[in-house]
Structures are given as structure tokens and as C-alpha cells.
Amino acid sequence: MNALLFATGSNILRPLRSDAVDIDYVARLAHLALSADEKARLGPQMAHILDWVRQMDEVTAADVPAASSAAMHLQFGRPDEPAPSLATEDALGNAPDGKAGLFRVPLIIER
Amino acid sequence: MELEPVIGLEIHVQLKTRTKLFCRCEAAFGDPPNTHTCPVCLGLPGALPVLNTKAVELGVRAALAINCTVNRASQFARKNYFYPDLPKGYQISQYDRPLASNGHLDAGEPAVRVRLTRLHLEEDAGKSMHEGFPDSDVRSYLDLNRCGVPLAEIVSEPDIRTPGQAHDFLTHLKTTLQYVDVSDCNMEEGSLRCDANVSLRLPGGPLPGYKVEVKNLNSFRNVQRALEYEIERQGKILRDGGEITRETRLYDADRGLTSSMRSKEEAHDYRYFPEPDLLPLEVTEEQIESIRATIPELFAEKSKRFADRYQLPGYDAAILASSKALADYFEECAVQSGNPKASSNWIMTEMMRELKNRTIDVPAFPISPASLALLIRRIDDGTITGKAAKEVFAILCEGGGDVDGIIKEKGLLQIQDDSAIEAAVAQVIQANPKPAEQYRNGKTATLGFLVGQVMKATGGRANPQKAGELLKRALS
Structure with missing residues (x-):
């Protein structure tokens, strides 16, 4: 489990030293506009969190099956039976903008 | 390069x-x-x-x-x-x-x-x-x-x-x-x-x-x-x-x-x-x-089996097996009609053409495999001719009625009485003296034309083989 947790192709979560979190990159991926103050504060915090999780690497667990006891057996899912969905106006009611039963967003392709 | x-x-x-x-x-x-x-x-x-x-x-x-x-x-x-x-x-x-x-x-x-x-x-x-x-x-x-x-x-x-x-x-x-x-x-x-x-x-x-x-x-x-x-x-x-x-x-x-x-x-x-x-x-x-136990016979296996069991050419078998819906249709028709070869022919020509013309898939095809099988049986048991069967097929395609009902309603029963065909033969020979003469002079290929004329005269209800025999006899 430990090795898998963050070794999944991500640049931010690959093993790196605490001071090496690229907070600009992380913020850009997350579409967050962070101020210089926030970056200075959140960068080390994030590194600290990663370090904390990385303690898992110190556990010898190579021969332990991943979360075998808590695995979701097929029978723990749910049957394929429909339940009522939200009314369209309720679904749209949570969105900033909608029209004619559709969600409306700023244009997402380049003309 | x-x-x-x-x-x-x-x-x-x-x-x-x-x-x-x-x-x-x-x-x-x-x-x-x-x-x-x-x-x-x-x-x-x-x-x-x-x-x-x-x-x-x-x-x-x-x-x-x-x-x-x-x-x-x-x-x-x-x-x-x-x-x-x-x-x-x-x-x-x-x-x-x-x-x-x-x-x-x-x-x-x-x-x-x-x-x-x-x-x-x-x-x-x-x-x-x-x-x-x-x-x-x-x-x-x-x-x-x-x-x-x-x-x-x-x-x-x-x-x-x-x-x-x-x-x-x-x-x-x-x-x-x-x-x-x-x-x-x-x-x-x-x-x-x-x-x-x-x-x-x-x-x-x-x-x-x-x-x-x-x-x-x-x-x-x-x-x-x-x-x-x-x-x-x-x-x-x-x-x-x-x-x-x-x-x-x-x-x-x-x-x-x-x-x-x-x-x-x-x-x-x-x-x-x-x-x-x-x-x-x-x-x-x-x-x-x-789950593995419920996997059905797949394409490769099925087309091979069709070719072997029903004695079909590999090409035909592969087309019939190309979708499960078509394969199931064919197999039901083949079993019910007892005539796999005719089933294959009807499906590969008449049915495929209709599917293409109507741009529909097998499930939407208006003729059930049981109906097509019955139609084939009616040809095989001599009730109707192949020509009349095509007429029944066309009516079935328009969603009209059942096989036996259409045969009866449209008067498509094959003529069993030789004398009725003989009358048509005599009439055709009289109306087509030139081809009849050519046949008598050894140009046997004109027989096909004359058979066609007899079929026309009988509304497709004569047995074409019988018509041929009677023509030959009349012209000899």
C-alpha cells in the first residue's frame, strides 16, 4: 500500500525532499490563485504532510497484500437498480448559471 | 525511405x-x-x-x-x-x-x-x-x-x-x-x-x-x-x-x-x-x-461450427456469424425449417437486402425467424413455388399477416393439377411460335424463356420444374 499510495505518475507526489514541493505548479494544477504569503505558508505545510505520509515507506510491507482485509468484495457493492434522480431544476439550482434545462458555463473551447 | x-x-x-x-x-x-x-x-x-x-x-x-x-x-x-x-x-x-x-x-x-x-x-x-x-x-x-x-x-x-x-x-x-x-x-x-x-x-x-x-x-x-x-x-x-x-x-x-x-x-x-x-x-x-461459465460461443468458434454442422461455405458461415443477433436468427430459422442451406440463402440475399434498404438491424426486421422458417417449409413441401414465396416475403416485410394466411388470401397455392399447367403450356406455345420453333430445332436454351412465360401465365403458381417437363413433352 505504501509504495502505491503516491507512486502514481504524479509530479507533486513522487518521492521528494520536504523542501521540494513546487507550490506554484501545484496551485496551477488546482486552479488556485495563491498569494505570495499563502505560498510561503502552504508550501512547507504540504511538504510536511507528505513527509508524514512517507513514514509508511519505513514499514516493511512488501509481502503484505494491499488492504486485503478491508477489500471491497463484489457483494459489498450495490445492485443495478435505479432510484429517482434530482428534478432538473433542483440539479440546475446548485449551479451558478443554467438555461433551458442545461448548465451554462463560459465557453470551453477556442474558436 | x-x-x-x-x-x-x-x-x-x-x-x-x-x-x-x-x-x-x-x-x-x-x-x-x-x-x-x-x-x-x-x-x-x-x-x-x-x-x-x-x-x-x-x-x-x-x-x-x-x-x-x-x-x-x-x-x-x-x-x-x-x-x-x-x-x-x-x-x-x-x-x-x-x-x-x-x-x-x-x-x-x-x-x-x-x-x-x-x-x-x-x-x-x-x-x-x-x-x-x-x-x-x-x-x-x-x-x-x-x-x-x-x-x-x-x-x-x-x-x-x-x-x-x-x-x-x-x-x-x-x-x-x-x-x-x-x-x-x-x-x-x-x-x-x-x-x-x-x-x-x-x-x-x-x-x-x-x-x-x-x-x-x-x-x-x-x-x-x-x-x-x-x-x-x-x-x-x-x-x-x-x-x-x-x-x-x-x-x-x-x-x-x-x-x-x-x-x-x-x-x-x-x-x-x-x-x-x-x-x-x-x-x-x-x-x-x-462469469466465465456464461460466456457464449464467440464469433470464430460459431462461424466454424456453422460451416461444419450446416454444410455452408466458409464465407457464408462467417457472414451469418458476424453478429450474435444474425447468428441466432439464422440458427433458429435453420432448425425450424429443417433446411439450413435455404435459410442461409434467404437470409444472405432477401433479408440482407431488406436490412440494407431499410437501414435497420436484425432485431428490427419485421419477419420472425419462425415465419421465415415456415415460408421455407411451404416451398419444400410444395405448397408454394419459390417465386410465390418471394411475394409472401415482400408482404411479410410490410408487416402484413402470417405465411399461410397470405398464401390463402393471395391465391398463391401451387397448382397441383397438371391439366391446368398443360393449358398454360399450350397457350404459351401458341403465343410464342418463334421460340417454340427454335427449341424444336435444337436451341434448348429457349426453354428457360418459355418456362418463364408459363410462370407468368400462372401467376407464379406453377411448379417451374413441372412446367419445364410439360413444355418439353409438348414440344417433342
Whole structure:
């Protein structure tokens, strides 16, 4: 489990030293506009969190099956039976903008 | 400079479930927009996914049909990216632990083995619309009915070398998935989608250091055309000493070319991580085996059996086995009529023509296999002639009545009484003195014409063989 947790192709979560979190990159991926103050504060915090999780690497667990006891057996899912969905106006009611039963967003392709 | 294409495909098929992958909204196509959404598929805070076990079952079924090893333990992962058709901000997919791996399909003639890297489960995104609204220059519209619908993504190794092989492979894959009834595989409705990765190398050389992904391929024909275009385009650049970079291109079917897709997104860093809201998925050996036991006879096996058991030419057998619906139709008709050869002939000619003219599929064909079988029996037992049968077939196609009813109503019963045919023969000889004379003088080929005239005179109700015999006798 430990090795898998963050070794999944991500640049931010690959093993790196605490001071090496690229907070600009992380913020850009997350579409967050962070101020210089926030970056200075959140960068080390994030590194600290990663370090904390990385303690898992110190556990010898190579021969332990991943979360075998808590695995979701097929029978723990749910049957394929429909339940009522939200009314369209309720679904749209949570969105900033909608029209004619559709969600409306700023244009997402380049003309 | 000779260059060899290296092609790999990624195929998404929508699994045939009633509900979505992680919520109980209906997975229906074509309903009014945003009528099948809930807090889970809208990504509202606090909503939690619960796995649809039917989707897992269908995924396992698909995996077994394409010769994959089903992994006892797999894991859902979050693929993070921002796009409004995915309101959660991430897609629940599988990453380093897919549901199944290491499959293959042998397709084409001669057969080419295409290895399949993996099959994994993931949820679909919603549908975005950028055209047709008064403010389409500044706004996009979204229908999230499709959001969360279960998909199986199948990824091939780069084993395909020509656009034709890609076409053969996709056809075979579609047939296989339809056989095991895991998906409708309807490209128009989007229940089967295909992206292609293509690059060029020196023949037999190492894999190229780049690959170009081509998207927006909405038919197998377009997959083939887009690949042909792309191979030509890349070949020209490489032969001119240019370099090709990794990129995604969109196929424009109207203009028959691909163009670079500029993306506003960051370079792809999906920051995959295990989905914390779902436990690892474990499928037991017993579950895998019980699903394996329900896999029906597949295309290759079936076409061989049709050829052997029903004594059909290989070509005919392969066409009849090309879809499960057609194969089932044929087999029911063959068994009920007791005449497989005639069943095959009627299906391959009359029925196929009707399907094509009406642009419908087998399930929508108006004549049931039992009716066609009865029609064939009525020819075989001498009730009607083959010519009259075609008339009955045409009426059945228009949805009119039953075989025996039509025969009776239209007076199509074969003439059993020789004297009635003899009268027609005499009449035809009298009306066609020249061909009759030619026959008498040894030009036997005119007999066919005269038989045709007798058939016409009897409204197609004479037995053509009998008509021939009586003509010969009268002319001797």
C-alpha cells in the first residue's frame, strides 16, 4: 500500500525532499490563485504532510497484500437498480448559471 | 525511405447497465438533458460513490471475452483535471491496478494478433455543447446525464501496422463485445468510442520516440481514413528530415484531415491517486469462474461450427456469424425449417437486402425467424413455388399477416393439377411460335424463356420444374 499510495505518475507526489514541493505548479494544477504569503505558508505545510505520509515507506510491507482485509468484495457493492434522480431544476439550482434545462458555463473551447 | 506505421488503439465502451457506475441514476441515452443526475454524479460536497456490481460483472465478462487475465484485486483511482463536463474535478478510473490485463484478439485475414494491455473501469463525463445557441460565441452548455455512466476502457499494445488492420481489429472487438452482451457498441450513440495512437518507424526498428493521438473518430471507416491521412502526413515530415512531437490531433471527417488540438489545460499531469472513497475491489476466483461459465460461443468458434454442422461455405458461415443477433436468427430459422442451406440463402440475399434498404438491424426486421422458417417449409413441401414465396416475403416485410394466411388470401397455392399447367403450356406455345420453333430445332436454351412465360401465365403458381417437363413433352 505504501509504495502505491503516491507512486502514481504524479509530479507533486513522487518521492521528494520536504523542501521540494513546487507550490506554484501545484496551485496551477488546482486552479488556485495563491498569494505570495499563502505560498510561503502552504508550501512547507504540504511538504510536511507528505513527509508524514512517507513514514509508511519505513514499514516493511512488501509481502503484505494491499488492504486485503478491508477489500471491497463484489457483494459489498450495490445492485443495478435505479432510484429517482434530482428534478432538473433542483440539479440546475446548485449551479451558478443554467438555461433551458442545461448548465451554462463560459465557453470551453477556442474558436 | 521506407517507414512502418506503429498503431495502438484505446477503446471506450459503455457497459450495458441500468444505472450509473457509482450512483443509482439511470444510465439512459437520449432522454431530456439533466434528468438523470444526483448529488453523487454532480459532485456535490459530501456525496459518496457506491459501486454498481453489475458494471464489475460486465467488465469481467468483457475482459474474459478478449482473453484478459482478470485481476483478483484492483483499485479505483482519481484522475484529476478540470473540465466542466466533469463536475467533481476528477474522474474515478483505474490506474496502476486495472480490473484486467494481458489479453489479445486475433483479427483479420490472415489473422493478426493484437495484444491488449489492459481493461479497466471508469466513469464517463457529461456532454458539452458548443454550437447552436444564441450565445455560443461565449458560452458552452452541459448535459450531465452521461456523467458517471460506466465505461470499460480497453488499451491495445502498438501491434497494428496498417489502417486496414485497425479496422479489422475494431470490427472483431465490437463483434466480440456484442456477443457477450456487455455493450451496444453503437458509435453513433457514443457507446463505443475509439482513439488511435500512431507513429512511424524504420521497418522492424525500435518503437518511435513520439506518438500522435488522434481523437474524434466516430466510425470505423473514419478510424481507417484518419490513420491513412496521419501516416501520410507524418511520412512527409519525416522524409523531409523534420521532427514530430507528441501531440493530440482531432480528425475532421468532412475535410478528411487531422489538425492539432490546442489545449488550454496544463501538460497532462492527472495526479492519479487511489480513490479514498472506495475500497480496493476484490473479485474472487469463484466469481470469475461463474462469469466465465456464461460466456457464449464467440464469433470464430460459431462461424466454424456453422460451416461444419450446416454444410455452408466458409464465407457464408462467417457472414451469418458476424453478429450474435444474425447468428441466432439464422440458427433458429435453420432448425425450424429443417433446411439450413435455404435459410442461409434467404437470409444472405432477401433479408440482407431488406436490412440494407431499410437501414435497420436484425432485431428490427419485421419477419420472425419462425415465419421465415415456415415460408421455407411451404416451398419444400410444395405448397408454394419459390417465386410465390418471394411475394409472401415482400408482404411479410410490410408487416402484413402470417405465411399461410397470405398464401390463402393471395391465391398463391401451387397448382397441383397438371391439366391446368398443360393449358398454360399450350397457350404459351401458341403465343410464342418463334421460340417454340427454335427449341424444336435444337436451341434448348429457349426453354428457360418459355418456362418463364408459363410462370407468368400462372401467376407464379406453377411448379417451374413441372412446367419445364410439360413444355418439353409438348414440344417433342
